Each structure stands twice: as C-alpha cells, then as structure tokens.
Amino acid sequence: MSVSELRQSDALPVLRDVADLRRTVADWRTQGLRVGLVPTMGALHAGHLSLVRTALERADRVIATIFVNPTQFGPGEDFSTYPRQEAEDAARLAEVGCRAVYAPDAESMYPAGFATRVTVEGVSKGLCGDHRPGHFEGVATVVTKLLLRALPDMAVFGEKDYQQLQVIRRLVTDLDIPVEIVGGATVRAEDGLALSSRNAYLTEAERTIAPALFRVLSETAATLATGAPAAPQLADARARLTAAGFAIVEYLDLRDPETLAPLPALPSTGVGRLLAAVRLGSTRLIDNVPVIRSGPGAQPTDRGV
Ligand SMILES: Nc1ncnc2c1ncn2[C@@H]1O[C@H](COP(=O)(O)OP(=O)(O)OP(=O)(O)O)[C@@H](O)[C@H]1O
Numbered sequence: 104m105s106v107s108e109l110r111q112s113d114a115l116p117v118l119r120d121v122a123d124l125r126r127t128v129a130d131w132r133t134q135g136l137r138v139g140l141v142p143t144m145g146a147l148h149a150g151h152l153s154l155v156r157t158a159l160e161r162a163d164r165v166i167a168t169i170f171v172n173p174t175q176f177g178p179g180e181d182f183s184t185y186p187r188q189e190a191e192d193a194a195r196l197a198e199v200g201c202r203a204v205y206a207p208d209a210e211s212m213y214p215a216g217f218a219t220r221v222t223v224e225g226v227s228k229g230l231c232g233d234h235r236p237g238h239f240e241g242v243a244t245v246v247t248k249l250l251l252r253a254l255p256d257m258a259v260f261g262e263k264d265y266q267q268l269q270v271i272r273r274l275v276t277d278l279d280i281p282v283e284i285v286g287g288a289t290v291r292a293e294d295g296l297a298l299s300s301r302n303a304y305l306t307e308a309e310r311t312i313a314p315a316l317f318r319v320l321s322e323t324a325a326t327l328a329t330g331a332p333a334a335p336q337l338a339d340a341r342a343r344l345t346a347a348g349f350a351i352v353e354y355l356d357l358r359d360p361e362t363l364a365p366l367p368a369l370p371s372t373g374v375g376r377l378l379a380a381v382r383l384g385s386t387r388l389i390d391n392v393p394v395i396r397s398g399p400g401a402q403p404t405d406r407g408v
C-alpha cells in the first residue's frame with residue numbers, strides 16, 4: 104500500500120482514491136487472500152462492528168467504506184446533520200480487525216457530468232420505497248459503484264435495513280456483479296432497540312418509548328407464526344405502536360422474505376418477514392423480524408430469514 108498517497112489515521116489507512124483502493128485489493132488478491140467489504144455511512148456502533156466480524160469469518164482482509172451518500176437522502180431529510188466522526192470510526196474498525204477504510208469524497212463519487220442511476224424494480228417498491236422516494240435508487244447506485252470500485256469477493260449488509268439488503272441482492276444478481284452478498288443479524292440494545300446511528304437523535308423520553316417497536320414486532324410475529332390471518336393482527340399492532348407513543352406508523356406489514364410481496368397470512372413455505380417504520384419526534388426508526396411457522400407440524404427452515 105503506498106502510504107504517501109494515503110492519509111494515515113491514528114488507527115488504519117483511510118483511502119480516498121479509487122486507484123489506492125483498487126491497488127490495495129489487487130495486492131491482497133495477488134497474495135491469494137479473500138477480500139470482504141462492509142459499506143457504511145459512518146458513526147459506527149456495535150452493529151457495524153458485527154458486520155466486520157461476520158466479514159472476517161469469510162474473508163482474509165476486510166475494508167469498510169464510510170460515505171454519507173447524498174443521493175439516498177430526500178429533500179428535508181438529515182443529510183447535513185447526519186453524524187460524522189471519521190477518526191473515531193477508523194479507530195473502532197482497527198480494533199475489530201478491519202485493515203483499511205475507503206472514504207471517498209462526494210465529488211469523486213459523483214463528478215460533474217455524472218448521469219447514471221441504478222433502479223431496482225419490485226423489491227424497491229412499497230415499505231421504505233413509498234416513504235423515501237428515490238432512496239433505493241440512491242442506495243443501488245452507490246452500492247453498485249462501491250462494489251465495482253472495490254471488486255471484493257464478498258460484502259456484508261445488515262438485516263436491520265432488510266429491504267435494502269434485498270434490493271442489493273437483486274441488483275448483484277441482475278447485473279452479474281461477481282460478489283457474494285451476506286446478511287448480518289441485527290444487533291440490539293439490551294431492551295431490544297435495534298442499534299442505529301440515528302438513535303443518537305432520540306431524546307431521553309423518546310429513548311424509553313423506542314424499544315416498544317421491537318416488542319410489538321416480536322409479539323405480532325409470534326401470533327402470525329401460528330398462521331393467523333395477517334390483517335387483524337397488523338391493525339392491532341399498528342394501534343399498539345400508536346398507543347406506545349410513536350407519532351406516525353409509516354408501515355407495519357407481513358411480506359415475503361425475498362420478494363417483499365405482501366402476504367395475507369404466513370404462506371405454506373412457513374416463512375415471512377414482518378417489517379415496520381415509525382416516527383418518534385424527529386427520528387425515523389425501522390426494524391424487522393422473521394416470522395417462522397410455529398405450532399403442530401412446523402418444520403425447521405432457514406429459507407430467507
Ligand atoms: N443494529 C445493526 N445490526 C446490524 N447491522 C446494522 C445495524 N445497524 C445498521 N447496520 C448495517 O450497517 C450498514 C451501514 O448502515 P448505516 O451506516 O446506515 O448505519 P445505521 O445505524 O443503519 O444508520 P441509520 O441510522 O442511518 O440507518 C448497513 O448494512 C446496515 O444495515
């Protein structure tokens with residue numbers, strides 16, 4: 104790695120240029136090492152670090168990317184206030200065995216004249232796609248660029264952003280990008296709240312309400328797992344979220360775990376995914392849980408969950 108071209112953080116190299124990134128990955132490949140990528144927007148927490156650990160179980164070298172991608176934020180969203188703490192992030196990544204950070208600037212990612220957008224039909228529609236127009240096009244475009252820039256053997260994305268994970272699986276398949284996509288389990292606080300960089304926006308009072316999201320999802324999933332019709336259970340769950348203090352329930356829905364098509368009840372495959380997005384003050388929270396057939400005749404399965 105040519106250190107003269109890098110800004111050396113206290114902890115590990117922070118690569119800015121695609122040429123440095125490619126050289127680093129090519130050097131590792133030449134040594135016969137398998138390379139993993141963990142894309143992030145920074146402000147790292149234990150959820151991100153668990154993705155690095157997951158990558159290290161399947162790869163010899165791991166690079167994390169830190170890029171607050173402007174094209175996936177809508178007008179009025181939190182692009183300008185999104186937490187940025189690169190030096191701290193680099194130190195935490197080094198501690199868990201990450202070997203480099205790729206943190207390009209927006210001008211290099213989207214130079215003058217940039218005109219291409221990656222649109223993933225189907226899985227991008229509905230759920231967050233309805234409430235954040237253009238969001239998944241921004242995610243799909245930047246993830247395509249990150250994968251093609253780094254050319255890793257595998258990349259890890261969190262199940263916390265479940266729809267995003269399915270969008271990325273679809274685009275990698277459809278565009279023949281030769282990378283294995285691995286989903287990382289959601290890391291939670293002790294009270295069940297999914298860790299998220301945006302949790303930092305919650306006030307003390309809101310933080311006490313927030314765990315109700317996972318609680319209601321888990322309890323509803325347990326009922327749906329028996330094969331109960333979804334509509335009344337989902338209506339009840341939405342009402343419980345409102346009663347718990349969430350100002351807006353954007354969605355709470357039972358979906359196929361791969362296509363994200365709506366399900367009227369748990370299908371014969373015995374697996375579904377229950378996903379929700381809520382607003383608490385100025386903070387938008389998302390979460391999801393698997394729904395797996397329970398009760399007499401239930402078969403163990405690992406499909407899509
Ligand atoms: N609690 C978590 N457990 C596991 N993975 C997570 C968790 N939170 C985020 N991730 C994953 O980390 C990667 C980077 O996500 P990102 O940097 O947007 O973090 P975030 O905490 O989800 O931030 P935000 O609050 O903006 O949604 C994504 O693949 C995301 O799914």
Ligand SMILES: CC(C)(CO)[C@@H](O)C(=O)[O-]
Nearest residue numbers: 142143144172242245264
């Ligand atoms: C995948 C990602 C890094 C693309 O900007 C982002 O959406 C995120 O952090 O989940």
Ligand code: BAL
Nearest residue numbers: 144175176238264267
């Ligand atoms: N964690 C997904 C990135 C976003 O909300 O923009």
